[in-house]
Amino acid sequence: MTNPFAPELLAWYEQVAAELPWRGSDDAYRVWLSEIMLQQTQVETVKPYYARFLAAYPTVEALAAAPLDDVLKQWEGLGYYSRARYLHRAAQVVVSDYGGRFPATADELQKLPGIGRYTAGAVASIAFGARAPVLDGNVIRVFSRLLDLPDDVTLPATRTKLWQTAEDWLPETRVGDYNQSLMDLGRLICKPRAPLCGGCPVRAHCLAFQRGTQHQRPVKTPRAETPHYDVTAGLIWNERGQLLIAQRPLDGLLGGLWEFPGGKQEPGETRTECLKRELREELAIEVSVGDLYARVRHAFTHFKITLHAYTCRYVSGEPQALGVRAWAWVMPDALDAYSFGKADRQVIAEMRARRAMLL
DNA sequence: AATACGGGGTT
C-alpha cells in the first residue's frame, strides 16, 4: 500500500521542522538517549536534561561505566525512573555484547532493556534508516483523524490496527524523516484540543477534516478517578545536626530515589502512629515525633498524596536497611547530592526558605 | 487485558 500523503508531509517538514538538539546527528547513542527521555515526556521538558546528560556521559561507554546513583541524579525530576535504570543496563549490554555499537535493526534494538516497539522503530529509522514504523501518542492522534477512526484507541485491538496502518503507510525512503515529520505534525498542528487544520499539509487526505469530526478524534475511554493518600515523612535529626534519609527500593514508585523515611497512613491510624510504624518497619529505629513541619501536595499519574513531614528526634536503634535500599545521615547542605522526588524536594525547599529567613 | 510508573505543560 502506498502512502497517500508522504510527499506533502515531507515537504512541510523541510519548511517548518523544529530545530531540536537531537536532530542532525545519526549517532545512535544520541538518538536512543533522546527517545528514552521523550517517552511520555514533552519536547520542552527534555531539552535541558538531554544537554546535561550528554555532557556528563558523551558516549555509551561513559554511561555504562557510571554508577547508577549518578545516573539517577541526572534523571532527577524527569520522572518514570525505571527509564534511567533500563537506560543504564542497556548501555552496559551495548558495551559488553555489541562492542559499544548499537544494533541497526528494530528487532535487535527491541531486545535491549527499556526499548519497546516504538523506541526500536524510532532509533532504527532515524539512526540507521531502517524501514520501521513508529506509533506514539502523536501518531495515534494523526492517524485516528486521517482515517476518522471511530474505534477506541485505548483498546489493544485498535492499537494493533494502528500499528498495521503505520507499517502499510511506510514510504520506501527517508523513513526517519517521515516518522519524525508525523510526530512533528501531531505536536505542532494536529493538536489534541484545538487542531490547526487550516495549516495542515495533509488536510486534503484527512477524513475527519472533510467530515468536520476532528474534535471527536481520537475516541478514548476516560481515565478512572485517582485516589488520594495521606503519607507521613520524618525529618529525623541527630545530635550532630544531620538528617536521616533513605533510598527507596529499585523496583516500584520512585525506585532508587532518596526520601525522608515514612509511608502511607493506614485506616484507623494516627499520623504519629503511622510514622513510628513505618520507621520501625523500614529502618528498625525509634524516634519521638514532634511538630508538623510542612504539608505538601503532589499528584502522580494514578493517585494524589498529601505528604505530612514531621520534625523528629532520633531516639534509639542503629538504622537497618529493612525496607529500604540504603540509609545515610547527611548535613542539610549535602542533600543536593542525592536524588529526591518532587514532593520531598518541596519539603527541602521549605527548609531552605525558613533557614534563609533566619539569616 | 489491565495496571504501575512522574512530572510538567495546556486548556
Next chain:
DNA sequence: AACCCAGTATT
C-alpha cells in the same frame, strides 16, 4: 481539574 505527553514492563 482534566487531559496530554516521541511508552515499557509486569502481572
